[in-house]
Amino acid sequence: MYLIFEIEYDGTSYSGWQRQKNAVTIQGEIERAFREITGREISLTGAGRTDAGVHARAQIAHAEIGDELGITAEQLPLALNSKLSFDIRIKRIVFSEEKFHARFDAIAREYSYTIVTRYSVFDRHFCTHIRYPIDRNLLLQSAELFLLKDDFTTFSKRNSDIINNVCDVTVSKWVVVDENTLRYTIRANHFLYGMVRSLVGTMLDISRGKRDASEIATALSCRDRSLQSPLADARGLILEKIFYKNYL
Incomplete structure (x- = not known):
């Protein structure tokens, strides 16, 4: 199953989108929140890799998971947002059985x-x-x-x-x-x-x-x-x- 995220963020305090070992990033923060909520690891792929200080009104990202999460698509954004700083918001999440790639499927x-x-x-x-x-x-x-x-x-x-x-x-x-x-x-x-x-x-x-x-x-x-x-x-x-x- 694919999870498709729509995300907005103020990038001022972050070292860009992409996960880094020694820096706080948007991808890293969302993956941390997901781990805390579900106990599972995911690897997000974003449609665009914004630089440090760059913002997004509607970044799209996806993650592939093996089976059901035990939480609905309506509940998951609320749960994740409770673990995220106020400068990152998950606007919605779509659960899809069809193959999807946030970066390569974008036109x-x-x-x-x-x-x-x-x-x-x-x-x-x-x-x-x-x-x-x-x-x-x-x-x-x-x-x-x-x-x-x-x-x-x-x-x-x-x-x-x-x-x-x-x-x-x-x-x-x-x-x-x-x-x-x-x-x-x-x-x-x-x-x-x-x-x-x-x-x-x-x-x-x-x-x-x-x-x-x-x-x-x-x-x-x-x-x-x-x-x-x-x-x-x-x-x-x-x-x-x-x-x-x-x-x-």
Whole structure:
């Protein structure tokens, strides 16, 4: 049987999604809570491996178990949440007899990145404060540069686990939320390690005149990570949604 989890979390206090020996992570905390509730070990597989400080509104993960748990799909999230910190919530769990893989069955993923031009303590975990002037028109226009199917090696961090660097980006846009807030949304079939933060960092450099939009096509074709801008801060990034054909 497969357990399919929908999870939201504030990643501020965690060293990312993936379990680590000497660090507190989202995966590690949920597996600990499951062990305390059921007395059984599970190994969660997440659809996206968010970095330290990155958040999720609807992370999907699965675990395969051999037999029944003796607890319902309605009861299990409540029990797990009672053992988790308030910055991690299990939104729901689906019990399925059909084979399911949170990562490989996903057909698309969507992230958002929020920047603010005026600092507020209430935004500090989920927005990145931009301390320099930007050209908003250039920022809005720059999103279209990445609306394509291409090899995004240049705009990523090295990761030996990824064998396909071609990403099909179907949504890439900035929206003005209010006079102090802008939000970027990007959707693709998959993402490379650090890709969204790299793209945001690049677009911010374009908006402040540190690089020209005409450079981007060449940078993509070169597949050279030295051509990327500094990565944007993790705190503004949220994994918003995972898309599947037949689940959730």
